[in-house]
Amino acid sequence: MISAGRLYPADTVTLREVGLRDGLQLVRRFPTTAAKKQWLQQEHAAGVRHFEVGSFLPASRMPQFADVHDLIAETARLGAYSSALALNERGAKDACDAQVDEIINVISATEEHSQANMRRSRADAIELVRRTRALSDASDHKPLVNAGIAMAFGCSIAGEVNTSEVLRLAEACLRAGAHAVGLADTVGFAGPAQVAALTRDLVTLCGDTPVLVHLHDTRGMAVANAAAAIDAGARALDGSLGGLGGCPFAPGATGNAVFEDLVYLCERTGIPTGIDLAALIGVRRILETEMPDEQLHGALARSGLPPRVKWTA
Amino acid sequence: MISAGRLYPADTVTLREVGLRDGLQLVRRFPTTAAKKQWLQQEHAAGVRHFEVGSFLPASRMPQFADVHDLIAETARLGAYSSALALNERGAKDACDAQVDEIINVISATEEHSQANMRRSRADAIELVRRTRALSDASDHKPLVNAGIAMAFGCSIAGEVNTSEVLRLAEACLRAGAHAVGLADTVGFAGPAQVAALTRDLVTLCGDTPVLVHLHDTRGMAVANAAAAIDAGARALDGSLGGLGGCPFAPGATGNAVFEDLVYLCERTGIPTGIDLAALIGVRRILETEMPDEQLHGALARSGLPPRVKWTA
Numbered sequence: 001m002i003s004a005g006r007l008y009p010a011d012t013v014t015l016r017e018v019g020l021r022d023g024l025q026l027v028r029r030f031p032t033t034a035a036k037k038q039w040l041q042q043e044h045a046a047g048v049r050h051f052e053v054g055s056f057l058p059a060s061r062m063p064q065f066a067d068v069h070d071l072i073a074e075t076a077r078l079g080a081y082s083s084a085l086a087l088n089e090r091g092a093k094d095a096c097d098a099q100v101d102e103i104i105n106v107i108s109a110t111e112e113h114s115q116a117n118m119r120r121s122r123a124d125a126i127e128l129v130r131r132t133r134a135l136s137d138a139s140d141h142k143p144l145v146n147a148g149i150a151m152a153f154g155c156s157i158a159g160e161v162n163t164s165e166v167l168r169l170a171e172a173c174l175r176a177g178a179h180a181v182g183l184a185d186t187v188g189f190a191g192p193a194q195v196a197a198l199t200r201d202l203v204t205l206c207g208d209t210p211v212l213v214h215l216h217d218t219r220g221m222a223v224a225n226a227a228a229a230i231d232a233g234a235r236a237l238d239g240s241l242g243g244l245g246g247c248p249f250a251p252g253a254t255g256n257a258v259f260e261d262l263v264y265l266c267e268r269t270g271i272p273t274g275i276d277l278a279a280l281i282g283v284r285r286i287l288e289t290e291m292p293d294e295q296l297h298g299a300l301a302r303s304g305l306p307p308r309v310k311w312t313a
Numbered sequence: 314m315i316s317a318g319r320l321y322p323a324d325t326v327t328l329r330e331v332g333l334r335d336g337l338q339l340v341r342r343f344p345t346t347a348a349k350k351q352w353l354q355q356e357h358a359a360g361v362r363h364f365e366v367g368s369f370l371p372a373s374r375m376p377q378f379a380d381v382h383d384l385i386a387e388t389a390r391l392g393a394y395s396s397a398l399a400l401n402e403r404g405a406k407d408a409c410d411a412q413v414d415e416i417i418n419v420i421s422a423t424e425e426h427s428q429a430n431m432r433r434s435r436a437d438a439i440e441l442v443r444r445t446r447a448l449s450d451a452s453d454h455k456p457l458v459n460a461g462i463a464m465a466f467g468c469s470i471a472g473e474v475n476t477s478e479v480l481r482l483a484e485a486c487l488r489a490g491a492h493a494v495g496l497a498d499t500v501g502f503a504g505p506a507q508v509a510a511l512t513r514d515l516v517t518l519c520g521d522t523p524v525l526v527h528l529h530d531t532r533g534m535a536v537a538n539a540a541a542a543i544d545a546g547a548r549a550l551d552g553s554l555g556g557l558g559g560c561p562f563a564p565g566a567t568g569n570a571v572f573e574d575l576v577y578l579c580e581r582t583g584i585p586t587g588i589d590l591a592a593l594i595g596v597r598r599i600l601e602t603e604m605p606d607e608q609l610h611g612a613l614a615r616s617g618l619p620p621r622v623k624w625t626a
Contacts, residue, residue, distance in 0.1 A: 156621070160623065191624070192581075193583060194581070219619065220536055220571065220611065221574075221578065221612075224505075227505045227537040227541065228540065250617060253612065254615065254616070264532060264533070265505070268504025269505065269506045299530065299533025300533065302563075303501065303532050303565070303567070307469070307562075309502055311502070
């Protein structure tokens, strides 16, 4: 059985590579399974240990995630942790059977987004957390149940999001049995003061339960928001190599927080990541080869590591 | 006479547009004086009030700053504040005669960089602050004397920079009569924890004297570092439209902090800037037309403003 404390130790900040899931959500052409395994292998060799590898949806709807079982197995073979999305009970059951280490349920912060995007109420989304937890408890592998609150800092449909509403949803997720709770700036609206305040409140609410923060760099705030989340007690941050992954509401904008820049931020902030940044940047070649139409982002890949100073933690 | 409190009010964060100086330091082709004036006029119309407009160096060495007198006059005509670099006594004298509002002297944080880059000692650089202050006091316009410490967070030549050394230099600048003290991350080495700590110490040391922070986005940390500087009490931040301005030590890397992204950061953090962000982004057209070879950066220009939420302070 996997414990939240082992997956997300309280004394550090864990970096999660979500490129194989969120990074591939909108790409025109996606990597072969063999290339995805190389991506996993090379990032693992560079020191990355947490991979979000896909979504349990019918392959007819999301063909880029048809190989999620293979990638969970490959991640386990490497001795790393895998996570995957499950957006309905069937997906949660399949995820348990696949022996994924962590199942991510998504709850929209606003009723408007929940109905428009997921065609269900937020109450139904929380009910899925409860069922996912029951399925996990009944399974052999007992994956962690991670409840991620999408649009937590602003909603593409409803606009402003009420902080107390987000905290109320988070509390409902905890009561439903979530082992970890996430805040997602799905469309890149957040600023650091907002991230600091909401993360701090949620950390207080969650006690020992880890709080994870998922940021997008749509408006250039991802690193600043990550720094704010770290200061406020977030236990894990999500990013994707090269910032892979766009935003459907802001075409041309940057996508996920750039994983390699988050590594640099952590190291520069005194938090050891165990990740070899030069080796990590080298893995971008797989993405460039497999997805030549996608624009990769990231400052470290352009600038190189800072010479002649100790920047590692 | 210009007071530091009027130029940099204690109850807000002032954003300085340095594109017309630092942005043009390395460009292959620079805008015409007419285009520079349009840049000033359009940014002024968007609400920008502080412009670094050039450097008092022989035009034979830096032809891009040959029109510094014209730009100081244009800035004054608009009712905005102008600043310019003076790196020797002749330049400081010319700057006073030109009725610039603020003269920037530069002191290297390390003796190695001071000798290699400026061919003088740090003690000589501080002596220039004293002389610039005397020239200012004796002039009609009495410009502010701003002592900027370059390489304050890491040096391209010496590597690590001792924080206590930076504070010692800052104290010497204050004793020499500086009206404001700046910290510059000249080569983009800094991380937010480092910026927070050094800025906080300098703010304590400076008392009522404003502390200004000049950041580069070479390693993607500029916005995070800016947020840290704001939290630590910095009175002003520098940026350039589109992040114009490279780094001689990291070809291809991003340059100055992106001015428009700093505006977004401030507004999102509850600090009103008085700047119309959409209008500001529109000014990029001048740069694109005048300097088609230069790559502009910045997330807001790509993503657009966040819809349906109140992001202004």
